[in-house]
Amino acid sequence: MNPRARAGEHNSAWRWTFVPDLDAGHVRTCGSRRVHRTQGLRTASDHLSRTILEHVRIAVVTESFLPQVNGVTNSVLRVCDHLGARGHEVIVYAPGGPGCDETPDHYGSAQIVRGPSVGLPRYRDFRVGLPAPALGRMLRDWRPDIVHLASPAAVGAHGAFLAQKMRIPAVAVYQTDLAGFASRYGLSSADKVLWRWLRRIHATVGRTLAPSRHAVAELERRGVKRVARWARGVDLERFRPDRRDDELRQRLAPEGELIVGYVGRLAHEKQVDLLTGLDRTPGIRLVMVGDGPQRASLQRKMPNARFLGFQSGTRLAEVFASLDVFVHTGAHETFCQAAQEALASGLPVVAPRAGGLLDLVEEGRNGLLFTPGEARDLHLKVRQLGTDRQQVLDFAAAARPSVQGRTWSVIGDELLGHYEHVASGKEAA
Known part of the structure; x- marks a missing residue:
């Protein structure tokens, strides 16, 4: 039958x-x-x-x-x-x-x-x-x-x-x-x-x-x-360190600032407003990649940040590789694919000590963790990297190997x- x-x-x-x-x-x-x-x-x-x-x-x-x-x-x-x-x-x-x-x-x-x-x-x-x-x-x-x-x-x-x-x-x-x-x-x-x-x-x-x-x-x-x-x-062929775009880096940080980027939806549930004020930190250039209902209000709150809008495909991979540090703000992530793509691109990750990010970020090895919802702690961790470029390089060296087997x-x-x-x-x- x-x-x-x-x-x-x-x-x-x-x-x-x-x-x-x-x-x-x-x-x-x-x-x-x-x-x-x-x-x-x-x-x-x-x-x-x-x-x-x-x-x-x-x-x-x-x-x-x-x-x-x-x-x-x-x-x-x-x-x-x-x-x-x-x-x-x-x-x-x-x-x-x-x-x-x-x-x-x-x-x-x-x-x-x-x-x-x-x-x-x-x-x-x-x-x-x-x-x-x-x-x-x-x-x-x-x-x-x-x-x-x-x-x-x-x-x-x-x-x-x-x-x-x-x-x-x-x-x-x-x-x-x-x-x-x-x-x-x-x-x-x-x-x-x-x-x-x-x-x-x-x-x-x-x-x-x-x-x-x-x-x-x-x-x-x-x-x-x-x-x-x-x-x-994670697509290790698409997201990799050698996609770095030096011309983009020069446009974003002409004075050689540490380029710190957020990639994701600009929406309330992502707690992106925790980044407010970080754009005024000397030596740090904040870059926002993505779109969403909070974009206009975030642009008003963070006038010194660079907003690149929605990016995808190869261009997104080039943007990732052109950052120095990836920062994620949301504490309600069951995983956080953007953080994994950042690691594949050779970036240290600064993220909340919560949710799925705990499976990705090994504190002191490939990034730093901050207290969820605490803007002060988040800013402190980013500024720590801004004053210690060797730590950035050490974390970056460990980033891609930490996701190497996750194709x-x-x-x-x-x-x-x-x-x-x-x-x-x-x-x-």
């Missing part, structure tokens, strides 16, 4: 490739063959081989996608790249809205399906996906083997409940600290409600993937079960291992 014969019922036959574990830490794929999942076969193979999903159909349900550019979107794009390169079929369900009509209906080999959305009251260019029948139709018609939920909250919650109803194995990628962001907007009373909702979502999936040790611990403390750590990769290829293959785990049914829901 064709395992896809009945819509809404998940197939019982899985496509696997069994690879002898001769090279621990590296994932290799072999020739295609189909193996039926049986209890005896799974038990016999557990200690003898690594099981790798081969030619699998993955439905990615994401809260954010192009043309919006943020951490969730970037992670989904890299996942699509890796799955496509490994020969898997991918379909992406994402919020529609203004600007989406001009974007392609494919990203690489992945098909893009758009659903209804609404803009946030204070952040109109950020779209929130709404539950709609189109998602259920897509899952029934396309019949994926795995559902990948990217930072599920609204449309992702709908995807989680549908996957559970259709008995499709699912993983949820926890990426956004919704409760933390809500508190920054004066909605700390929503904390319990948000966590109750998140627990309900994550209870439906076979595994929740969190990007840092702090995020894993926080989810477990809040009662989320079946949590595993899955970090983020998207390695991280992507780890994700395939998590898919295999939930597909095998090892952990009961």
Whole structure:
């Protein structure tokens, strides 16, 4: 019987490739063959081989996608790249809205399906996906083997409940600290409600993937079960020290000032206003890279800072490499990809002693940590580097080696291992 014969019922036959574990830490794929999942076969193979999903159909349900550019979107794009390169079929369900009509209906080999959305009251260019029948139709018609939920909250919650109803194995990628962001907007009373909702979502999936040790611990403390750590990769070919642009450096700091840069969204939840006053520090040139609703007010507060606006691709990599120090302000990061890209570019990082940044910044080796939310401590750490250029050089030398093994290829293959785990049914829901 064709395992896809009945819509809404998940197939019982899985496509696997069994690879002898001769090279621990590296994932290799072999020739295609189909193996039926049986209890005896799974038990016999557990200690003898690594099981790798081969030619699998993955439905990615994401809260954010192009043309919006943020951490969730970037992670989904890299996942699509890796799955496509490994020969898997991918379909992406994402919020529609203004600007989406001009974007392609494919990203690489992945098909893009758009659903209804609404803009946030204070952040109109950020779209929130709404539950709609189109998602259920897509899952029934396309019949994926795995559902990948990217930072599920609204449309992702709908995807989680549908996957559970259709008995499709699912993983949820926890990426956004919704409760933390809500508190920054004066909605700390929503904390319990948000966590109750998140627990309900994550209870439906076979595994929740969190990007840092702090995020894993926080989810477990809040009662989320079946949590595993899955970090983020970094493009070491794009982000590297030799992309330094000396002409840009001369324009930014003609007097040879220490160039200290922030790269990210200019929004309230990022606590960027902690940098106010740093632009007036002698010997330091503050550079702001990014855009967002706070840009105009920050430009008024920091008249001596250089605002470069939104940058992407190779130009973003050149800007990173042209800085001397990277500074991050937000204390509610589950990971902080910008900090990882800064390290890959050979930059020391100054960041809050909180969240996912603790997995990236080794104080006294590749950067410095400050007390979260304390502008004075942040300024003190930056000024320390401004007066000790040798420390800057020492931290810079350790920066890239600290992320050397975190390529998207390695991280992507780890994700395939998590898919295999939930597909095998090892952990009961």
